[in-house]
Amino acid sequence: MMNSRVAMLLLLLSAVTESCWNVCLKKSTGFTDWKVMGPGILFMITGIIMFKTSLKIIPLGVAVMIWSGVSLVLTIGLDVLYLKTRIDWLTAAFMVMCMVSIIGLNYASGR
Numbered sequence: 001m002m003n004s005r006v007a008m009l010l011l012l013l014s015a016v017t018e019s020c021w022n023v024c025l026k027k028s029t030g031f032t033d034w035k036v037m038g039p040g041i042l043f044m045i046t047g048i049i050m051f052k053t054s055l056k057i058i059p060l061g062v063a064v065m066i067w068s069g070v071s072l073v074l075t076i077g078l079d080v081l082y083l084k085t086r087i088d089w090l091t092a093a094f095m096v097m098c099m100v101s102i103i104g105l106n107y108a109s110g111r
Helices: 004-027 034-054 060-082 089-109
Strands: none
Touching: 004 034, 004 060, 034 060, 060 089
């Protein structure tokens, strides 16, 4: 039987795979470069399976909020580091607020 820590780990890994899928989609220029897109599709399928498995323990609303926030921040981070996109201070400030919200939701759901 799965416990809440394993469910949270699966949820976070699902968010990581979502970010990787997004980067692969961008790097493949749509669906034209299948050397990049193939692994991207594997990331997507793996992420869906992990997300679905985490829902056995974590309520859907909390899971979606955590998953979307973490994948958003990771995707922007990968975009900046790997794809060399620039972000401004306002975007960075809202990313920090997003992470604070995720931590707060995680705390509130465990009470």
